[in-house]
Amino acid sequence: MIEITAKLLNGSVYLSGEAIECAITFSHIAQPEHKISQSHNDVLENLAWASAQIHCFYSTKDRSEPTNPGNFQRIGSFGNNRTSLQNSNGNLGQIILQTNPKIIFCDLTIQIGETKSFIYKERLPMESPPSYRGLGAKFSYKITVATQRVNSAIKLIRIPLRVLSVSAITNMPDVSALCCNETTEELQPANPFLEERKVETPLDIALKVLQNITARRSPNFYMITNARGKVARFCLFKSAYKLGEDIVGTFDFSVGTVKCMQVSVALQSEEEIKNKDSQNVSDTAIKPITFARHHEVTIGLSRSQLILPIPLHITPAFETDLVSLKWKLHFEFVTSTCQNLDIPPDVSDWNAPLDVPIETMVWNLPVKIYPTIPKQIPHFCQSSNVCSLVIK
Incomplete structure (x- = not known):
């Protein structure tokens, strides 16, 4: 019995263009029926070959495959999409990106209790799409390790990983x-007293x-108005954020002529499926999804603050030939036309009116969300970086 263990050495989150290292271990586990009286051939296991490569799978909500997957197959060091493992993807979707398979070994013999380890290294192209799980589409990355025992079927083990794209x-x-500067410097005489x-x-x-x-901090001020007048002035200190940061802003209601009862702010994503002719994706696939929300009752307040954390598990904005993702802040202002909402300064006990006419106003503000360094993502937010398979 052979146990195969694959472990990502640097976690399960990577940036496009980053090198991936995976330790693959083959162990011959002793079983209770093994005895000293067995022949030499019984205590040896032979594996004909083993290979590894990275696959990017694309699938939609109805599992349909696009007839024109775009220009992904011509990206960087990725090869074509024809390998011996292409038809074994199951329900993962269509393979739109893959690295060239690398042979780990050929004709490997393992004795009982012996363990042999190998390191698989591969670099993701800069133009790789990010890992994404949306309403209508999904991009997922897997490291596929394939091996075959002599006179047996091919066995696969897949290690999931998350890719954050920097192409946006x-x-x-x-x-x-x-590159030109590097070539010029190599032709010059080397100076041993200068650091490389x-x-x-x-x-x-x-x-x-x-x-x-x-x-970069660049405060932007927005005057929120409706048909009746000014509601508030909103200040957003910057418009570009990384995963894990807080969106910070302030509301100034002292400049308003319309009473604001409450404010609700939501961080929402908008997914767009571009290749709609070849896919039967319902309209729900392009509806906004809320990931974080801030709600506050603002009656009687002259100023208020917005702190909206950006989750680490979301996908930053990206755009491909198949799917595009954008982010926005969705505001909902509940205002009132009642003039009796002012709190007298010399009154210590004030009761709000029981019946207040209100109206709701919505406003959307686009924001840019970029990836962060994988080391800043805690391990408990990542998927498991160890997978194993037993060949009996």
Whole structure:
């Protein structure tokens, strides 16, 4: 009996363009029926081969497959979508991205009680779509490890991983200049007294751009009005955030001429399925989904504060040929036309009127949500990075 264990060495969350390392262990477990009197062949297990590769599966709500999956198959080091493991994806969906399979070993012999380990390394392309589970579509990544015992069927073990895409970061500089500079420096005489300068990878540049975008504070003021007049003035300190950050803003009701009874703010996502001709996705797939909400009764308040945490498990904004995802703040202001809601300054005991005419006003404000560094995501928010399979 052989037990196969696959473990992601750096957690289960990765950025596109980041290298993945997976330790794959093959152990020959001794069974109670093994005795010393058995022959030499009985205490040996032979595996013909083993390989590993990364797959990205795409599926929709009705499990239909797009006839035109876009240009994913031409991305980076990913090969075509024809391998011996393509038809074994089960209900995971259609394979739209995959790395070239890497052979781990051929003709491996393991004795009873022996364990042999191998390291599988692969780098995700920068243009990889993110892991996403929406109402109408789903992107999921798996590391597929395949092996075959001599004269037996092929066995598969799949390790799930989460990918955060950095392709949505704008203002990315052209890295071709870096390549030219690197070649020029290699032709120059080496100076032993100078430290070797590390050439930045596209991922390093993307992380610097991400830090600059999300750290920049640029307060924006919005005057909230309706047909009756001014309701409040809202201030949002910045419009670009990373996963795990708090959306902070302030309300100023002292400038309003319309009484605001209460305010509700929700962080919502909007999913759009682009290839609608080849998919039978219902209208519910493009409805907004609420992930966080802030609610406050504001009657009698002149100022209020908004603190809305961004969950770590959501998918940042992205856009592909199949699906696009955007984020917004959805505001609901409950106002009143009653003029008797002012609290007299010399009254210590005040009762609100029993019947107040109200009306609700909604407003949407787009916000940008970007990925964060995987190390900042706690382990309890990640999926299990260890999977095992027993071949009997």
